[in-house]
Amino acid sequence: MSTLRVTAEVLTVHEHPDADALELAQVGLYRAVVAKGAFRSGEVALYIPEQAVLPDELIEELGLTGRLAGAAADRVRAVRLRGELSQGIVCRPKALDGDDLAVAAVEGTDFAERLGITKWVPPIPPTMNGEVERAPELLPWVDIENIQRHPDIFTPGEPVVLTEKLHGSACLLTYVADEGRVYVSSKGFGATSLALKEDPRNLYWRAVHAHGVREAAARLAERLGARRIGVFGEVYGAGVQDLTYGADGRRASLGYAVFDVSAEIEGTVRWLDTAVLDGELPVVPRLYEGPYDIGRVLSVASGRETVSGRELHLREGVVIRPAGERYSAVTGGRAIAKAVSPAYLTRKGGTEYE
Template identity: 80%
Template sequence: MSTLKVTAEVLTVHEHPNADALELAQVGLYRAVVAKGRYRTGDIALYIPEQAVLPEALIEELGLTGRLAGSAANRVKAVRLRGELSQGLVCLPAALKGTDLKAAAEEGTDFAGQFGITKWVPPVPTTMSGDVESAPDLLPWVDIENLQRYPHIFEPGEPVVLTEKLHGTACLLTYLAAEGRVLVSSKGFGGKGLALKEEERNLYWRAVRAHGVPEAAARLAARLGATRVGVFGEVFGAGVQDLAYGSDARTTGPGYAVFDVSAEIDGQVRWLDPAALLDGELPLVPRLYEGPYELGTVLELTTGRETVSGREEHLREGVVIRPATERYSPVTGGRAIAKAVSPAYLTRKGGTEYE
């Protein structure tokens, strides 16, 4: 998941190809459907992204009662309106009257708190939860921002790697070399500094044990001379999410694929290339492209069929983009890494979105 920020944005307005009374307001690479004539290119308005949960009063003011997603009809979700993908909401609530929107846009002011907008937290099925314990030594995962919101993370021509983004649940494993101890967590629990106690029915522990992840992490720590090694993988299959990649977590066991590795070496945590370190030792997420960064290539590979099963069983969720050489990004204020998500995935029917 990416971070939630509700910001003032400069709009670029496009014609809606299939509706005379609608237009498309562009923010970054996102486009949101708006009423025709409401905004003009260069106007500044509030942008509320997907996965935002709105308070009832704001929903009513925006005329969206009963029209949003979720059991409470209060969550912003990607939809198709007259054939065009609409991601997020563009609006000017009355509470913004008198606000210097130009300054707010330049400063990146976050209005989420002012409007009582929160980030949607997916439910956690019982197989993905369990008893937890404090784990201050757990190596955490980071939120990945969406390339469509921040299109300038990468420079044109910069060497990048694109891997397939899988629809499962993120599993965090940290190997502590001094103790020979393993910590296992989910992204949600890991973000709170908690690890899951080992239990044979727990999905994450079943996955790492079945695929030999603790042993591979121990070998990697010895090779690198690392005090801690973090192995981050996606757990997937029927019984986990609606996209199964040919695996059944309930019968034959959960599928697993590594998407990232970190290691603490000489007191410094570094992000490393999983393919260079674990190819042949652990399953890896498919690598779809290596070469110069070009937006058209990214968008083309974002859509299509999955490649994990080898049988193209269902649609692809999207891709993750990272530089060939790990670096800092002033755009994100952290790692230079981003995701791009398929429109077909966003608007599929009957999809599950568990943590």
């Protein structure tokens, strides 16, 4: 999940193709449906992204009572309004009446805390939960920003790789060679350097044992001369999320695919191509390798899944990486981003567990 920031943005306003009283306010490559005449191109307004949880008073002020997502009807999510995808909310809250939003846009001011806006945290089902322990040696995963919010992470023509983004639950494994020890965690627990104690009922430990992830990480550490190996995989199937890819997360046939690998070698942590596993573990499908083009990225993000080989359901999206790992001044870290399918965002009955 990407980071939550509520910022002032310069808008580009477009006509709504199928509604005389509505328009589309564009922020980055996102578009939010707004009332006609509420904003003009070049003006600055606040942008509240998807997965933001709003306080009741702001919901009432914006006229959104009962119209947002979640049990409390307080969460922003993508919707289609008169046929157009609307992602996020564009507004000018009364609490910011005295602020110079044009200056805030230049400075990148984050208004989330001031407005009482928080980031939605997915629930943790019992099979993904468990007793935890401190794990300072755990190699962390990173939040991935959406390319539509930050389209300049990559430059046109730059060689990139697109891999399929799977709708499951991220399993973080760190193998520490000099201790011969392995730590297993989820994305949520891993963000606070916590690991799950071994439990045969836990989804992540079941995946690690079923696919021999610990053993593969140990062999890779020996091959590379690494002190630590991080293997980051998606666990998927029925009972995990609503998209199953033909697997069953409740049985031994639970799905697992590696989407990233890291290694600490001579004191430096490096991100490696999943090809370094040399076929020892299943990996997420590669859908495209070639020059970066945002149109192609958004096109590939949609369609049918390829994991099962049977196109059983829609595709969640893609993850974009440079052909060679590099730093990004936009993210302040890795050059990596995601693009999510509009059909995935607006599907009915979807689950979003951590």
